[in-house]
Every structure is written in C-alpha cells, then in structure tokens.
Amino acid sequence: MRAIVVGSGAGGATVARELQSNGFEVSILEAGSPFKPFTRNISWSEPLRRWGLLGGEGNFRHLFPHMNMLRSSADLLLVRGLTTGGSTVLSCGNIVRTHRGLGEIGLDLTPEFQELEDKIHPKPFPQERWRPLTSKMYHVALEMGLKPQPTPKAVDPHLCVSCGLCEVGCHRGARWDSRRFLSEATNQGATLHTNCKVERVILEKDTVKGVEINQQGKKKILKADLVVLSAGGIGTPQILKNSGLKVENRLWADIVLTLGGVVPGARQLEEPPMVWFTEHENYILSPYLDILSHFFHKPWRKVSVKDRVGLMVKLADTEKGAVYEDGTVEKDITPHDNECFDEAVSLAKEVMMGAGVSEPLVNGMYNGGHLGGTVPLKKGDVSLMKPSWLPDGLWVADLSLVPRSQGMPTILLTAALALKVAREIIRQYEKI
Numbered sequence: 001m002r003a004i005v006v007g008s009g010a011g012g013a014t015v016a017r018e019l020q021s022n023g024f025e026v027s028i029l030e031a032g033s034p035f036k037p038f039t040r041n042i043s044w045s046e047p048l049r050r051w052g053l054l055g056g057e058g059n060f061r062h063l064f065p066h067m068n069m070l071r072s073s074a075d076l077l078l079v080r081g082l083t084t085g086g087s088t089v090l091s092c093g094n095i096v097r098t099h100r101g102l103g104e105i106g107l108d109l110t111p112e113f114q115e116l117e118d119k120i121h122p123k124p125f126p127q128e129r130w131r132p133l134t135s136k137m138y139h140v141a142l143e144m145g146l147k148p149q150p151t152p153k154a155v156d157p158h159l160c161v162s163c164g165l166c167e168v169g170c171h172r173g174a175r176w177d178s179r180r181f182l183s184e185a186t187n188q189g190a191t192l193h194t195n196c197k198v199e200r201v202i203l204e205k206d207t208v209k210g211v212e213i214n215q216q217g218k219k220k221i222l223k224a225d226l227v228v229l230s231a232g233g234i235g236t237p238q239i240l241k242n243s244g245l246k247v248e249n250r251l252w253a254d255i256v257l258t259l260g261g262v263v264p265g266a267r268q269l270e271e272p273p274m275v276w277f278t279e280h281e282n283y284i285l286s287p288y289l290d291i292l293s294h295f296f297h298k299p300w301r302k303v304s305v306k307d308r309v310g311l312m313v314k315l316a317d318t319e320k321g322a323v324y325e326d327g328t329v330e331k332d333i334t335p336h337d338n339e340c341f342d343e344a345v346s347l348a349k350e351v352m353m354g355a356g357v358s359e360p361l362v363n364g365m366y367n368g369g370h371l372g373g374t375v376p377l378k379k380g381d382v383s384l385m386k387p388s389w390l391p392d393g394l395w396v397a398d399l400s401l402v403p404r405s406q407g408m409p410t411i412l413l414t415a416a417l418a419l420k421v422a423r424e425i426i427r428q429y430e431k432i
C-alpha cells in the first residue's frame with residue numbers, strides 16, 4: 001500500500017514512522033530543506049540591533065531560512081518551521097499533555113500521551129541550573145498561590161549548554177525534535193523528499209489518487225493509495241483549498257505576549273526557555289526571554305541581552321482566522337483576547353515586581369506558533385479519526401484537527417493525534 005505523508009513535523013514524522021513500521025510503503029514529501037541549526041553567537045548582532053539596523057522580522061529569513069514568519073495582521077506575527085522536523089526543530093522542548101476541548105468531542109488521548117512520553121522521556125530541567133531571577137519569580141508565584149510547576153522538557157541536561165537559543169535549533173542535539181521519528185521511518189525504508197512542496201491533492205470521483213508537487217519549479221504528479229496531510233496549521237488548509245475542498249476559518253495560534261523588564265546582569269538567556277509555568281483557565285505564564293521581541297521590537301531595542309528579562313503569557317486565543325490558497329493568512333487579536341491578555345499581563349507584572357524587577361515593564365510583540373483548528377474534528381468524526389467530509393483515501397494528521405486553542409505547548413498533542421490517526425489508517429487498510 002503506497003502512502004504519501006505531507007510534512008515532517010510533529011504530525012508527519014509520527015504518522016510516517018507508524019505507517020512504515022506497519023507495512024506501508026511511505027513517501028514523505030517535505031517543502032523545506034534539511035534543517036541546520038543557527039550556530040552564530042548572537043552577540044555579533046547586538047550593535048546592529050541597538051541601532052535598528054537589523055530591520056524588520058522579514059530580514060531574519062536571510063540569516064535563518066527555516067523559520068518562516070508571516071504577518072496575519074498589523075499586530076500579529078505567525079511563526080512556523082518550514083524544514084525537516086517542521087516547527088519541532090524551533091521548539092523550546094516543552095512536552096506537556098494538553099486536551100482543551102477534546103472532552104467536548106469525546107476524544108481521549110491518554111494512551112497515546114503515555115506511549116509517547118515513554119519514548120521521549122520528558123523531565124524538568126534541573127533547578128540548580130535555573131537563573132537566579134527565574135528561581136525568584138518561581139518562588140514569588142508559589143507564594144502568590146499560583147502553583148508553578150517545573151516544565152517537563154525533552155532536553156538532555158548533560159548535553160545542553162544553556163545557550164537559551166532552543167528556538168533557532170539545538171546545535172548540541174540536546175533537545176528532542178521530530179527528526180528522531182523521521183529517521184526511524186527512513187531507517188525502516190520510508191523515503192524522504194525535501195524541497196518538495198505539495199500544491200494539491202489529485203482526486204477522481206471523490207477518491208484520492210495522489211498529489212501534485214512542485215520540486216524546485218518543476219511540477220509533477222505522484223500517485224498513491226492514500227495521502228496524509230501533516231503540513232501544519234497553514235500548509236494543510238492551503239493544500240485543501242487548492243484541491244477545491246473547504247476548510248473552516250477557525251485558525252488559532254496560542255498567541256504569545258512577553259512582558260519585558262530590565263535587571264542588570266540577569267543573563268536570563270543562559271538557561272533553556274520556559275523552565276516552569278503556571279496554568280490558568282485560558283493561559284499560562286512562563287519565564288522567557290523572547291528573542292523575536294529582543295531582535296525586532298522597537299520598544300525593546302535599547303536593552304542589552306544580558307539585562308533583558310521576560311515573563312511570557314501564552315493565551316488560548318479565539319478560534320478565528322482564515323488561510324488562503326496562496327498561503328496568506330488573515331487573523332487578528334480579538335477584543336476577547338485583549339481582555340484576557342490584560343488580566344494575564346497584570347498577574348505577570350505582580351510576579352515580576354515581586355521578584356524585584358522594577359518598572360517600566362514593556363510588552364513585547366504578539367506572536368503565535370501553535371497553528372491549528374481549520375480542519376476540526378467533530379464528535380461524530382472521532383471513531384474514524386477523520387473529518388467526515390474528507391474524500392476517501394485522504395487523511396489529516398496535524399494540529400489542524402484540534403478544534404480549540406490550547407494556550408499550552410502542543411507537540412505532544414499533535415503527535416498523539418497523529419499516532420491515533422495512523423492506527424486508524426492501519427486498522428482500516430488491514431481489512432483490504
């Protein structure tokens with residue numbers, strides 16, 4: 001049985017590994033090039049940054065093309081990985097269970113979460129290696145009754161050198177990313193094609209026959225018995241729309257806003273990001289030196305990286321946003337999101353000030369990198385793990401399936417869903 005898996009991130013790598021090891025002949029089609037971490041020391045850029053000579057975030061792609069950034073409105077920047085490993089290669093290494101809204105559709109991923117945790121072994125990063133200010137904020141949050149928890153991380157502390165730059169790739173190989181599943185798939189015989197963008201799915205009489213690809217300007221048709229779309233929250237709806245299929249305008253992004261302060265010599269970058277978090281109804285707080293805001297947000301420009309400190313709000317945002325055929329996205333911060341941010345930021349302020357960070361505290365830039373929601377699973381779809389309107393032989397296995405925003409790390413959720421989708425594919429095709 002020939003299967004095409006589109007994308008090699010949290011969803012794609014998981015599904016490819018599972019299908020290949022169960023007798024399918026898997027081809028993984030990946031739009032990006034093979035991932036290489038950004039290895040330059042960021043201190044070289046400090047003078048340019050301070051003088052505003054780095055320009056806007058668009059210029060970052062010349063330095064680090066794997067990080068794709070696009071503005072979905074004047075205020076909101078969306079970030080994703082377009083490379084082998086997808087967005088997981090840019091991750092902070094947080095591996096956390098999250099299931100907001102899944103109970104409403106009757107989906108329980110507990111066995112898949114457990115199975116993946118047993119494989120990835122997430123553990124908190126040793127507290128003795130947290131920066132002093134991060135520990136102070138943790139204790140303030142504890143005293144305030146916010147129940148902070150050390151974040152389970154897929155980061156090997158023996159290999160990690162605390163460079164704080166997880167989001168531009170781990171050059172030490174200390175942090176897990178989905179390329180480990182990808183190698184397991186290819187070691188078992190799956191083929192990986194990079195720089196291979198899927199444009200659309202080929203359908204005949206409402207049945208999938210293959211995909212049309214664009215490989216460095218050349219278009220080609222690849223045939224398959226089934227196609228799994230794991231191109232992420234933007235890629236998957238784009239392909240579906242270009243195939244004449246409808247998606248829902250419910251894109252969510254778990255929008256992040258970091259409250260920035262100044263503590264001379266805090267050196268918060270010298271630890272992995274987000275070593276602890278507090279969980280609230282629709283957001284989390286977590287220590288974070290937001291490097292995007294550090295580089296590109298004008299109000300943060302004057303402060304050196306050694307003195308910059310931050311506490312992140314990650315919000316379960318309103319599920320509203322549209323992806324178009326050309327890959328552009330329209331999504332804004334809603335009045336409800338703003339109300340939630342106001343509440344969260346004032347709590348973050350209390351924690352920071354309690355830990356001795358003095359005013360002024362300045363908001364960073366709004367950005368979102370957990371992209372999902374446009375192909376939401378409904379209650380009736382859960383038994384077959386597939387939206388009922390998808391044609392025969394076409395599956396989705398990425399965050400696009402998740403109906404509600406999470407305000408929490410989403411790799412484990414995506415991989416767990418993909419595992420369940422893969423098992424359902426195996427079950428259905430075993431009968432043929």
Ligand SMILES: Cc1cc2nc3c(=O)[nH]c(=O)nc-3n(C[C@H](O)[C@H](O)[C@H](O)COP(=O)(O)OP(=O)(O)OC[C@H]3O[C@@H](n4cnc5c(N)ncnc54)[C@H](O)[C@@H]3O)c2cc1C
Pocket residue numbers: 006007008009010011012029030031032079080081082083084085086087088090091092093094095096167196197198199230231232233234235236239368369370371397398399400408409410411412414
């Ligand atoms: C900076 C950053 C930090 C993050 N940190 C964390 C964290 O610490 N913990 C956590 O749990 N989550 C984190 N996330 C979120 C997490 O990485 C994503 O939610 C998760 O990877 C989503 O999986 P996915 O399979 O849906 O998409 P992705 O992992 O993004 O994979 C999509 C894949 O499809 C490919 N693709 C796209 N279009 C096409 C096309 N047309 N043809 C072929 N291939 C295509 C892409 O190149 C990519 O490989 C972070 C995200 C970002 C951006």
